[in-house]
Amino acid sequence: MDSYKIYRQANELVHRCKSRNAHDIADMLGIKIIYRHDFKNLLGMYTYLWKHRMIFLNDRLDDDLEQMVIAHEIGHDQRHRELAAKSGLQEFSLFRMNNSIIEYEANAFAAHLLLDSDEVCSYAKQNYDVVQTSAAMNSDVNLMLIKLREMINLGYDLSVPFEHDSRFFKEIRK
Numbered sequence: 001m002d003s004y005k006i007y008r009q010a011n012e013l014v015h016r017c018k019s020r021n022a023h024d025i026a027d028m029l030g031i032k033i034i035y036r037h038d039f040k041n042l043l044g045m046y047t048y049l050w051k052h053r054m055i056f057l058n059d060r061l062d063d064d065l066e067q068m069v070i071a072h073e074i075g076h077d078q079r080h081r082e083l084a085a086k087s088g089l090q091e092f093s094l095f096r097m098n099n100s101i102i103e104y105e106a107n108a109f110a111a112h113l114l115l116d117s118d119e120v121c122s123y124a125k126q127n128y129d130v131v132q133t134s135a136a137m138n139s140d141v142n143l144m145l146i147k148l149r150e151m152i153n154l155g156y157d158l159s160v161p162f163e164h165d166s167r168f169f170k171e172i173r174k
Helices: 003-017 024-027 063-087 101-112 116-124 128-136 141-153
Strands: 033-036 044-049 052-059
Touching: 003 024, 003 063, 003 101, 003 128, 024 063, 024 141, 044 063, 052 063, 052 101, 063 101, 101 116, 116 128, 116 141
Parallel strands: 033 052
Antiparallel strands: 044 052
């Protein structure tokens, strides 16, 4: 996995769109978001069929969770579109990362898309802990931990106090 390439891809989209809003970025990319009321445990999924890019999204998500799920699915669009094209409707195991580089890449992409590195550093300089920084940035703690881990991979002088829970999105109840 190339942390720098993921960081660069996500931040190029933010720069082009002039926003970290996942809805705006999906719209700019031409990805159609389709809300589904029949998803029970599934938060979202990405597909690429007949040159159409789509995110199916559980319609019971709150705004912050919806942003994370869309950003994660945009990560699949940007990093794994060929996998979705080969199999049609692709249900990636959303935010389950045990032994899955694909899911970790989508999560790292989402973390870079939604969380500004300079803002994260600003909170760190003010001695905010991970939980406080996550709350201040309206982020899940686990997504913040992924962001911090990726920032360390990019050469930032930060410490990560504990590992993210690889099942964190699986545990979220709508």
